[in-house]
Amino acid sequence: MSIDILKNGAILLGERFVVDGHYSRDFRIITHFHADHIAQLKKSISECIGLISTPVTIDVLSVLGYDIPFKKRFGINYGIKMKVEDEELSLQPSDHVFGSSQVVVSNKEGEKIGYTGDFKNPGHGTPILDVDILVIDSTYGSPMFRRNFKNDIEMLFADHVNDSLTRGPVKIFAYHGKIQEAMRVLRKYGVVAPFIVDDKIRKVTEIAKKYGYIKDDIFTSESEEGKEIIKEGWYIEFEHFNKSKQRDGRYMNYILSGWEFSEPIRSIDSRTKVVAMSDHAD
Structure with missing residues (x-):
């Protein structure tokens, strides 16, 4: 399965999905409502067939001024599978803000790729994804940034x-x-x-x-x-x-x-x- 990380922060998973950034694909996935993960969202609302996130995130985005047309809203709960031609998508829990999610995309050959989005408490509040390739969002990126307390x-x-x-x-x-x-x-x-x-x-x-x-x-x-x-x-x-x-x-x-x-x-x-x-x- 194809995977790429673009200069604008958008993550391409498989052939039809882009996550947390804009790119010319059918579906944009939004892991949560923080500003650094909804860049160019209005452009995606205009150009993409659909916007995918948890129902919680869609509701909050509306409050924050992002009016996603009803026909483009794909609010799916954790663990529900959404099939788009030869690929299948699901959102998994993430311990970050309420409504935040991880992403898993698989194909007909059974290959799985995932993206964590922002998270904390891996293995506890944030389940560890069972995938072949995992893109990890590392806010800090260095062992020096630790809170022993x-x-x-x-x-x-x-x-x-x-x-x-x-x-x-x-x-x-x-x-x-x-x-x-x-x-x-x-x-x-x-x-x-x-x-x-x-x-x-x-x-x-x-x-x-x-x-x-x-x-x-x-x-x-x-x-x-x-x-x-x-x-x-x-x-x-x-x-x-x-x-x-x-x-x-x-x-x-x-x-x-x-x-x-x-x-x-x-x-x-x-x-x-x-x-x-x-x-x-x-």
Whole structure:
């Protein structure tokens, strides 16, 4: 089976599929909704016969402004096989963000090729694919990028947030997907303060709730409930990572970063901490 990795990051699997980048093929596969994996997606929407991903990812892409025509949407659940002439495709789970997937393509001779997409926890949250050729997405690509403390981060993060809440509201900056992971982690470790979000984060989080990834109610800052919560001063507000440089001293700020390796949680000023919370394998 043919396989190629193009300069624009697109991965060609077999004869009819391109993954996480644009190329003139019938079908584009989208492993997840992060920006570096949906480059030139609007061009693919225009030119490809179909766009393939999990139903979760299709829903989130719609919130992010990518309107895939219904006739071009191929939302398939993990393990379901989709046949296109002499090739067969399936998506497999990936522990990265909710809805993310790995890809397996096989042909009539029984050859199998796969692509991991972004992932963490191989062999546990991310199953290891049984394929003949495997393309591995390596975010870090070097043994020097390791977190020997990674199993402790979730509990430490929750403990720090709970402690900060005794002194005022908390603001957490992260990317879509990691925001919802942070919500899940905080609830898992007993943080019960209400969550405040903007409208876009609300829409993404409602999709996570729809598919059972998280269960908690969230409140927008513009809603009546949200205004009352903010007035009381005991809450956790989530904002997109790109707004982290606009943080202010009214909150205890937490920036969730995949590029922090020195310690689990590090103070960068009197009101800001960086948390080494990564959704990639190291």
